[in-house]
Amino acid sequence: xxxxxxxxxxxxxxxxxxxxxxxxxxxxxxxxxxxxxxxxxxxxxxxxxxxxxxxxxxxxxxxxxxxxxxxxxxxxxxxxxxxxxxxxxxxxxxxxxxxxxxxxxxxxxxxxxxxxxxxxxxxxxxxxxxxxxxxxxxxxxxxxxxxxxxxxxxxxxxxxxxxxxxxxxxxxxxxxxxxxxxxxxxxxxxxxxxxxxxxxxxxxxxxxxxxxxxxxxxxxxxxxxxxxxxxxxxxxxxxxxxxxxxxxxxxxxxxxxxxxxxxxxxxxxxxxxxxxxxxxxxxxxxxxxxxxxxxxxxxxxxxxxxxxxxxxxxxxxxxxxxxxxxxxxxxxxxxxxxxxxxxxxxxxxxxxxxxxxxxxxxx
Amino acid sequence: xxxxxxxxxxxxxxxxxxxxxxxxxxxxxxxxxxxxxxxxxxxxxxxxxxxxxxxxxxxxxxxxxxxxxxxxxxxxxxxxxxxxxxxxxxxxxxxxxxxxxxxxxxxxxxxxxxxxxxxxxxxxxxxxxxxxxxxxxxxxxxxxxxxxxxxxxxxxxxxxxxxxxxxxxxxxxxxxxxxxxxxxxxxxxxxxxxxxxxxxxxxxxxxxxxxxxxxxxxxxxxxxxxxxxxxxxxxxxxxxxxxxxxxxxxxxxxxxxxxxxxxxxxxxxxxxxxxxxxxxxxxxxxxxxxxxxxxxxxxxxxxxxxxx
Numbered sequence: 275x276x277x278x279x280x281x282x283x284x285x286x287x288x289x290x291x292x293x294x295x296x297x298x299x300x301x302x303x304x305x306x307x308x309x310x311x312x313x314x315x316x317x318x319x320x321x322x323x324x325x326x327x328x329x330x331x332x333x334x335x336x337x338x339x340x341x342x343x344x345x346x347x348x349x350x351x352x353x354x355x356x357x358x359x360x361x362x363x364x365x366x367x368x369x370x371x372x373x374x375x376x377x378x379x380x381x382x383x384x385x386x387x388x389x390x391x392x393x394x395x396x397x398x399x400x401x402x403x404x405x406x407x408x409x410x411x412x413x414x415x416x417x418x419x420x421x422x423x424x425x426x427x428x429x430x431x432x433x434x435x436x437x438x439x440x441x442x443x444x445x446x447x448x449x450x451x452x453x454x455x456x457x458x459x460x461x462x463x464x465x466x467x468x469x470x471x472x473x474x475x476x477x478x479x480x481x482x483x484x485x486x487x488x489x490x491x492x493x494x495x496x497x498x499x500x501x502x503x504x505x506x507x508x509x510x511x512x513x514x515x516x517x518x519x520x521x522x523x524x525x526x527x528x529x530x531x532x533x534x535x536x537x538x539x540x541x542x543x544x545x546x547x548x549x550x551x552x553x554x555x556x557x558x559x560x561x562x563x564x565x566x567x568x569x570x571x572x573x574x575x576x577x578x579x580x581x582x583x584x585x586x587x588x589x590x591x592x593x594x595x596x597x598x599x600x601x602x603x604x605x606x607x608x609x610x611x612x613x614x615x616x617x618x619x620x621x622x623x624x625x626x627x628x629x630x631x632x633x634x635x636x637x
Numbered sequence: 638x639x640x641x642x643x644x645x646x647x648x649x650x651x652x653x654x655x656x657x658x659x660x661x662x663x664x665x666x667x668x669x670x671x672x673x674x675x676x677x678x679x680x681x682x683x684x685x686x687x688x689x690x691x692x693x694x695x696x697x698x699x700x701x702x703x704x705x706x707x708x709x710x711x712x713x714x715x716x717x718x719x720x721x722x723x724x725x726x727x728x729x730x731x732x733x734x735x736x737x738x739x740x741x742x743x744x745x746x747x748x749x750x751x752x753x754x755x756x757x758x759x760x761x762x763x764x765x766x767x768x769x770x771x772x773x774x775x776x777x778x779x780x781x782x783x784x785x786x787x788x789x790x791x792x793x794x795x796x797x798x799x800x801x802x803x804x805x806x807x808x809x810x811x812x813x814x815x816x817x818x819x820x821x822x823x824x825x826x827x828x829x830x831x832x833x834x835x836x837x838x839x840x841x842x843x844x845x846x847x848x849x850x851x852x853x854x855x856x857x858x859x860x861x862x863x864x865x866x867x868x869x870x871x872x873x874x875x876x877x878x879x880x881x882x883x884x885x886x887x888x889x890x891x892x893x894x895x896x897x898x899x900x901x902x903x904x905x906x907x908x909x910x911x912x913x914x915x916x917x918x919x920x921x922x923x924x925x926x927x928x929x930x931x932x933x934x935x936x937x938x939x940x941x942x943x944x945x
Binding site for chain 1: 685721732734739745750870911913918921925928
């Protein structure tokens, strides 16, 4: 089957998500109008503060970087049929690992320190989500619930460390760890204020795409995700695949924690869990777990997050409106999931046209 | 001296009091989740429902001066969110777990958006029964302050147990949850039974939210719910989908949640975040112990998690 004859089903994959995004913009506009704010002013503020200028583009990309990484934490296990939402927890654990490594090796050359921070974050975040995978495979514990609970446990560990053993006594109002030395900060890409975390995110998404779509490992993952019994009968090591995929997923979110610590906060404290994990879930859902699509979606959502303060400043909408908008996007995207295969326009015409009584695929 | 007796009696009494206060929201959300899951769908979004319920109860109580109107408003808000979940999660190709995650985001967004104005003012609180009034020992008095909402919740548990066991409608819910195709063959509308079960379950959890904002801790703030809505799912598994056992589970979890503050009140403050996280750790341990990869759990509704 060539591309030309299947353009309709291809366009379905592109048009439905875009239509869903537009519909959620409309619904959010209605929500704003009901609250007495001009929706068109809202759209224009979102556009201006997300993509309106080079300056706002940079703010958008700074937010998109951790989103690309945390999205992988949901997208990779999803290919295996697991709904993992422990992104926030893995991000926090990665942040803890990064700050611990950054402070312990602070006297070494900056490049070595950064590599150590990244490795510590990758290992800690990876093991965190690998635990979720192990519980699922060996104990049958529902991965969604266990990963959600582990988010809270990770945040409690962070708070305990930050208030206890790792606390900088000079941080009075907001308990924090000791700050990183300035030479060890993750630098900005020259000529911008976007840090190198964006490159990490892009590379991770591209690697994830090729790993899943183009390798034997990825084929095994997709097979096990499609039908776990068939995969077992075919002799695929489903347990090992689960652990490996969960480790990779967690390590991506952990790396996001390292990026946040090393480039934004320069120390670890409660502001590490500001919701990048939960927004990452949304990115993965909108991108339908495709790592390359999640790059684009992360940039869109990063822009939306960046527009929060703009909405507050110029229209007086409070900062929770971004959360409402995310919720609406989420619901509309899920609604759109049920539209695949329902619209006649997107069904591929066969040449010569063959009339079949039932369009249902035979299960 | 009285202070010395308080030292060793204070901690267990504070835990008892904290259990009575803290288990009310657990009870309502777990009963709501129990009803929902009995119909074969999971509602992971009860965290959002709980927050929206807490906010609307507080706001309406503040605006009208009547806390009971606030409880009613919470219930109505719960019905609305539940209706969204019930409709969306039953469309073909849509996972109920995913809708739940979306409803957490949406519900908390709604609660924070409209709740901003109500963080400062103090709303009228629900009346409480002073069961400790006979004693002149203050820790005992404060431990035995019981909310009427908790009593209502305790009454709902056996009623729901009876409902599932002995009524025609209870049978419908169980049939739909265990085998939707058999229920359809019986002529039951699977969609509407699930719709009602999910919306009423969501109604109950929103009342649980009202417990938070109008009883204990009795304020509205954005972090008022410390994940009770999420733990409800685990709690129902622990209770093996039995409403009466939801009651005991809720008391147990309320107790686990009360340990941290009780220890803080006598000056044990180290590791307080870990103590406060004890319900999550506890839930996880329970799930690790009770789950098995080989079989589904005894008592689990047959259609749960099958997207059937």
